[in-house]
Amino acid sequence: MKSKKYARVDEARCVACGACANVCPRGAISVLHGCFARVDSEICVGCGLCGKTCPVGCISPVLREGAA
Structure with a gap:
């Protein structure tokens, strides 16, 4: 099952x-x-490590279609 979010x-x-x-x-x-x-987005599990590491803050989590 995919996570609800991806980067x-x-x-x-x-x-x-x-x-x-x-x-x-x-x-x-x-x-x-x-x-x-x-x-x-098919591989991303939405862990958030990339967003925390990004020096310019250009990565954010988004909800997948149909995720609630």
Whole structure:
């Protein structure tokens, strides 16, 4: 069963440092072309480590569709 939340990156604020990808225990985050990070919501379990690690605070948890 998937978690109710997953991480979402504000691509406009992301500095592509890779800190989030380095701490993700599931490998759900990748840095694309050195421009911004992207989260694979199918893999992400919403643990929040990436958001706590992000130096610019551009990662936040969001509810999955249908989660209450």
